[in-house]
Structure formats: structure tokens, C-alpha cells
Amino acid sequence: MSSNRARRIAKELAEIQNDKLSQITAEPAGAGDDLTHLRGSFPGPPDTPYEGGTYHVDIKIASDYPFRPPNMRFETKIWHPNVSSVTGAICLDTLSTQWSPVLTIKSALISLQSLLSTPEPKDPQDHEVASMLIRNPSEFEHVAREWAVKYAGAPKREVAEGSGGATAESLRKKSQDAKANEAKVALAAYHGYNKDLVDRFVAMGFDVEAVVSAFEYVGIDRNGGEDYELEEAYMGDITARLFGEA
Structure with a gap:
């Protein structure tokens, strides 16, 4: 591994470890200190079926990182239209066409956490899940919660009666809020510079x-x-x- 890439990854991991508020983690996947294969995790976001669960992600660092995105895959099984329910493969622009060297392992994990709040059924990785979300949002939310309890350690609970489950309008609102917050966090790193x-x-x-x-x-x-x-x-x-x- 090039010394520049190793230094950058080590610095990113140290910053993640020092951030106790986000509850995001990332560390070498094995017992050694191989910085090209990491294991990350983050909590399921509130007000979603994934709340209370912990989601683990397998991370493989490209040889020309940060100019190419890390390869990320969910280890924790999850019912979500943009994640394969079988392989854990992820459909997310941030990890493909919208990747930038400005982004980091932490910001990529934050984007994944945000994705759980803002599913995009019209651009799916798992067509069965996407079809359920479009056809019957309440059923989707119920199954997603069952999987969160079974695979991610979320506490058992039922969706509150009268909440209406996920609707097209609520998903749009969550998407707008998440994108606005993500943009705000990214710009804050520039300390007022263009x-x-x-x-x-x-x-x-x-x-x-x-x-x-x-x-x-x-x-x-x-x-x-x-x-x-x-x-x-x-x-x-x-x-x-x-x-x-x-």
C-alpha cells in the first residue's frame, strides 16, 4: 500500500474513533492491521423500521483510493430497496458515479445511514423489496422491522397505530431533510471557504x-x-x- 494512502486511511480511522457522538465505527476487518479491508458499523436511523439496530458493513479499499470509492457491502441482512436482501450489494450514487476524493470512509457510512431513511424504490438494487414498498408501504415497513429485530438486534416493537407507515409523501420529506442535512455537514468542513x-x-x-x-x-x-x-x-x-x- 502506498504510504500516502495508508496515512490517509489511518487518519480517517482515528477521526472515526475519536467521534463518540455519531456511533459510527470502522476498523481493520481481521486481527491484523490490514487497512485495505475494514469493517464498519452504524446505528439504524430514528423514525425508520431500522431504528435500534446495528448495521455492519464490509469495506474494501481500492488501490487508488481516494480517487475511487471504497467497495462497501452490508454484512447485516436488511430489507431495503437499495440493498440486495441476498448479497448485501448496495445501489448508491455516492459509492459510484457521485464519489469524490473529498469524501471519506466516515462520510460514505453516513450516506449509507441516510439511505436507510430515504429509500429510492425507483432505482432499486432489490426489485422485490422495491415493489413491496411501492405497492404496500405498510407491509414493507413491517417486514423491514422484522428483519431489523432478527438480524440487526433491534428491540421488538410494532409500528404505532395511526402512523400510516411509510407513504410517498413521508419518504419525499425524509429524503429532502436527509439531503439538506448531508449537504450542510459537507459544507461545514470548508470553514467558510468556497x-x-x-x-x-x-x-x-x-x-x-x-x-x-x-x-x-x-x-x-x-x-x-x-x-x-x-x-x-x-x-x-x-x-x-x-x-x-x-
Whole structure:
């Protein structure tokens, strides 16, 4: 494994371990210290059939990570239209076409957790589950809860009477809320700097936190969050800082 990739993964794992609030975990899958094969977990999100369960994910790191996404698969069996109920394979743009080097193992796990709140039955990985969700949302919620209890350790409970189960409107609202929250969390990492300005350095292989730290060290103007061209001298100072030469 390249030293840069190993350092980045080790740093990401340390950050996950230090974050006690999210309850997200990730660590080497085996007894050794192989950072190319990890095992992650996260709690089922509240107000979903998965609430109270713990979901484990098998994570394999690509050789050119972070320029390619990690390969993730649910180890915990789950009834969800975007996850195969047989293999645990996942259909999620964040782990394919929408992946960016800005993202991390933690943000990918957060995206999976968010996916449990915002199923997309029209873009399914498991057509049987998607058909049930579209045809009979209450039945879908009941089966999803049964699987959460059986496979993810969720406590037994029934969906509250009168809740109406999952509906098209409630799913749309959850999707909008989750996407808005995800965007807010992602932008917070930029500390007020323009996203495109920071991402020009991220595209070189540095993570957002390191670039933002270098900007603050050098004293780069936030310019009200607007994009602009940095002077050549600043570019050199930032690059030197990122490479540990300043």
C-alpha cells in the first residue's frame, strides 16, 4: 500500500474513533492491521423500521483510493430497496458515479445511514423489496422491522397505530431533510471557504481538512465564500504546507 494512502486511511480511522457522538465505527476487518479491508458499523436511523439496530458493513479499499470509492457491502441482512436482501450489494450514487476524493470512509457510512431513511424504490438494487414498498408501504415497513429485530438486534416493537407507515409523501420529506442535512455537514468542513477553491487542492489528493488547515495557516481570504484565483505566491505557500515543508 502506498504510504500516502495508508496515512490517509489511518487518519480517517482515528477521526472515526475519536467521534463518540455519531456511533459510527470502522476498523481493520481481521486481527491484523490490514487497512485495505475494514469493517464498519452504524446505528439504524430514528423514525425508520431500522431504528435500534446495528448495521455492519464490509469495506474494501481500492488501490487508488481516494480517487475511487471504497467497495462497501452490508454484512447485516436488511430489507431495503437499495440493498440486495441476498448479497448485501448496495445501489448508491455516492459509492459510484457521485464519489469524490473529498469524501471519506466516515462520510460514505453516513450516506449509507441516510439511505436507510430515504429509500429510492425507483432505482432499486432489490426489485422485490422495491415493489413491496411501492405497492404496500405498510407491509414493507413491517417486514423491514422484522428483519431489523432478527438480524440487526433491534428491540421488538410494532409500528404505532395511526402512523400510516411509510407513504410517498413521508419518504419525499425524509429524503429532502436527509439531503439538506448531508449537504450542510459537507459544507461545514470548508470553514467558510468556497468549495471549488478548496476542491482544486483536494483534486491533487489532499483531504478537505488538510487543505482548509493550510488555508488558515497561510491566511487565505475567505472572500465571503466566493471563488477566486489565488496568487502564485499563495499557491506555493499552501502547497508547501500540505507537503509538510512549512
